[in-house]
Amino acid sequence: MLLSATVTVVLATLATLLATGLDAGASARPVSGVSSRVLPLMHHHGFADPSVVRYAGGYLAVSTGRGAPRATATSPTGPWTLHRRxxxxxxxxxxxxxxxxxxxxxxxxxxxxxxxxxxxxxxxxxxxxxxxxxxxxxxxxxxxxxxxxxxxxxxxxxxxxxxxxxxxxxxxxxxxxxxxxxxxxxxxxxxxxxxxxxxxxxxxxxxxxxxxxxxxxxxxxxxxxxxHIVENPVLVRRHRHYVLFTSEGFYGACHYRTTWRRTTHLLSWGHRRPHTLLQRSLTGVCGPGGADVVTRRHERPLVFFHGWTCRDGRPCPRRFHIDRGQRAHRSLYAAHLTWTRRGTPRVRGYLHPR
Structure with missing residues (x-):
């Protein structure tokens, strides 16, 4: 009877873990800070260095490219539609x-x-x-x-x-x-x-x-x-702190990442150590950078960013490098951004396309 009860508990625990894992994947919430199923919101077309704003029709994003390509969506999860430049x-x-x-x-x-x-x-x-x-x-x-x-x-x-x-x-x-x-x-x-x-x-x-x-x-x-390489600055004020988001590393490789620093004085950043917000080991995304923060009234802010995708919109492999001639482009991603009580930014849940 004791062995039977133990087996029953183990099976129930496994079932719960599987259900939790499936639910976490479906709702795009990372488990233990790592998500293996972060999906791009738009991957059929390259959309690097996204700048995203709210407008009357929903969301508008602008990308690197000839004439500044644009895309629109009624909600951040899409579907995103290319618009004229x-x-x-x-x-x-x-x-x-x-x-x-x-x-x-x-x-x-x-x-x-x-x-x-x-x-x-x-x-x-x-x-x-x-x-x-x-x-x-x-x-x-x-x-x-x-x-x-x-x-x-x-x-x-x-x-x-x-x-x-x-x-x-x-x-x-x-x-x-x-x-x-x-x-x-x-x-x-x-x-x-x-x-x-x-x-x-x-x-x-x-x-x-x-x-x-x-x-x-x-x-x-x-x-x-x-x-080192520090680029793509985005400045946010959070209570008494200024928070500066940047991209660091070589843009054409998977180790490219999004970092943040903070200070209480606008021009005092010299000794502020960078902290990682987005990187491959946390997201599964190859080179998450070019981030932009969108603040929404009465809702958690969003952070939009790009990442390298290769075949079928999947993240490029860990050793990807743009100079090796692999077919790839930077796709659009997004996540919820939260703040701890100490005023540090954290990613809490990635957006999945509709």
Whole structure:
């Protein structure tokens, strides 16, 4: 009788574990911080460095690519549908319509798109940052003004509002990428961006209330500097802390990851140690990076990010590297973002496509 009862308990326990595992997979909640079934929301088309916003029709995402590709969905789980590109014409100072890691934001009665585009005079991949505007989120964005918003003086373009003229010899004299808008609690607007080359630096630039110009006599200041690759800055205010999300590592490999730092002073990041939010060992996703945080009223915020997928939308293998010629693209993912009582961000449940 004792043996029979023991077997019954073991079988019941196994059944419970199996049921729990199936339920966890169905609802996209990771078990013990690791999920083996994180699915992309959109994988038939590449969608790298997503910038996601709420608009009247639901959710709108902008991707790296020619003319800044867009996709829309009525809910974050989709289905996501490709929309026409945001920019049909690149500015005169740019030499290509290939747009990297743009950021969309609503300012007053119009929408702004901060973007980086190739320019002459900064090498093969040197870029500068511009801003474009549209009356609606799904409208065509037109470049604002005839010069870049941020661009080193050595570029062959009209002089930018922020020309990075005061960089020392120890800093890279190359282009600027990864623009990211931030609105402070006082209503003041800023633009964060990354300088190309090593060491990696993240800078912050005060903007006017309209968001399309640099504040009078203002210049960008360095927020963060690292010997390693640090890019894609996204700044969030959480109570008395500033939290800076970034991507670290080489973008074309599975070890690319999303990290965060925090401080109580906007320009005091020098000794803040990065903490991992998203990486392959926690998500099963190859190279989870390019993250953007979307805050929703009365709901948990969301973090959208990309990851490398290979065959049939599955995460690329651990040893994947873009330079090895494998067929792959970066797909769109999302997860719920929560905050602990101590004010640290945590991922709690991944979104699955409908």
């Amino acid at each position: 945001a920019m049909l014409r690149h500015p005169g100072w740019a030499r290509s319509s290939e747009i990297w890691a743009s950021d969309m934001v609503r300012v007053g009665h119009r929408w702004l798109l901060y973007y980086s585009a190739l320019v002459r005079g900064l090498g093969a991949e040197g870029r500068c940052i511009g801003v474009a505007a549209s009356r609606t989120a799904l409208g065509t964005f037109h470049p604002v003004g005839h010069r870049p918003l941020v661009c080193p003086r050595s570029a062959r373009t009209p002089r930018a509002f922020d020309s990075l003229a005061h960089r020392g010899r120890h800093l890279p004299h190359s282009g600027v990428i990864d623009p990211s808008a931030y609105r402070g609690t006082s209503g003041r607007r800023y633009l964060l961006y990354k300088t190309q080359g090593y060491p990696s630096t993240i800078r912050i630039l005060p903007l006017t209330s309209g968001g399309a110009r640099v504040r009078h006599h203002a210049r960008s200041k360095q927020m963060l500097r690292s010997r």
